[in-house]
Amino acid sequence: MRSIIEYLKEIFNGVLSLLRGMRVTAGYFFRPSEIVTQKYPNNRKDLVMFERFKGEVVMPHNESNEHKCTGCGICEINCPNGTIEVISKTIVTEDGKKKRAIDRHIYRLGMCTFCALCVKTCPSNALAFSQKFEHAVFDRASLIKQLNKPGSQLMKGVE
């Protein structure tokens, strides 16, 4: 007798758990508003990427064309596949001291794996990720980018 009750209980519990699973999937079926798919080329104009999305490495500049890069080269050392090349120069400051400054910050997008080691290890937070993801170009040379804008300077107070 007890085994029969257990048999029936087993069936009941089994059916109940199956129905629970079907409730979840049927719930998704009847709520199409929760669909996450983006119709990408059609909604290109108003597509907003997530803040954490790693599109490409950029160097943010402020309004007076100043960046935070001191040219220390830590990003270049940390980059696992030689994507970044920092070309620095020596400048003379107002009080007559010699100081290292950045000449060109070369970023090779074609080699980048978006591991974010450069962004994470930068001591002065000079690098960041942009949300731009349409990287396709017709010429391989245009994948090599210079991150510091021409004529830009080191921001005041960043050492």
Add this chain to the structure above:
Amino acid sequence: MRFDFIASYVSAFTGPWWKFLYDFSLLTTPVHEWLNGSVSPFWTTVIEMVVVGVVFLLFYAVVGLFLVYAERKVCAFIQNRLGPNRIGPYGIFQTIADLVKLLFKEIIPIKNADSLLFNIAPYIVIIVNFMALAAIPYANGLHAIDFNIGIFYILAVSSMSVVGVLLAGWSSNSKYSLIGAMRSGAQIVSYELSIGLALITIVILSGTMQLSEIVEAQRTGWFIFKGHIPAIIAFIIYVISSTAEINRGPFDMAEAESELTAGYHTEYSGIKFAFFYLAEYINMFIVASIAATMFLGGWMPFHIGNLEGFNMVMDFIPPFIWYIGKTFFIIWIIMLFKWTFPRLRIDQLLTLEWKYLLPINLVNILVMSFLVLKGWHF
């Protein structure tokens, strides 16, 4: 004056032009009589058979293509995706594009394959499908063959598709195909038992195996309501075991992708693969329409006791719409099964059949016979 068109609209619905939607014999009988009057009876039969055959061919293709599309959409919605949405509005022409692609694909001859059986196998599966489709009542008077043993005939015919599956697996000269076909055959044969017993429960209740009479008997109430709990249990068992019989998930071990690539149709390509693919979906349509006919009243509208107004509104919807709606509801449930549950192991499959479905089914038949004997059903 302004409302004249409404009166003409109503008269159009009640007039003779729309009557055939509610009784198709109004459309078919005059044609039959006209043919009988113009040509000899032999040619009448030939012409009618050709017309019915062409209609079934078109129906087969349209339903198959639509079901492939529906499956992709249902699956997508369950997984929070959009599904096909590029070709045509909401992607409705996606499967037609797929079909055109499959038509153009090369049919690769298999080395050391038994070419006769290899080429015949897809057609066996399709012929079996057509034979089963012919006996299904689609609407009032829209019924190709009305056997007095209709449901028995459908069961007998649909179990023959396993021959095509086994031939395909054996003649492919591939271990994946062979194992897939063997699994598929074992599964179909063992779950046929449950399907048969679940349908016998309803045959006991209706007292006939003729499908048109089974539908007619549900005029006062669908069997799933008439037969109380035994009918509901039989319905659940039927849906589960028919899912297993058509080799769909979660019972799709015959084509477990990770183990057997694609099961018995691994070696097929091009349009022959498409035949198998379509046949699987039409099989799903057939089992769903049997479920709709036996349990949910076929093309019979939904009636509640003495609610005259409500019954009138329900009668206004054409029977074919009722039939299609019920069938697609069952198909939706079967699709929900596939995209909800993980695949069963072979021992779990056999446990489900022999330790649960079969004993429950036998007890259920006993209870149903008792109900019918005592006259406790509605």
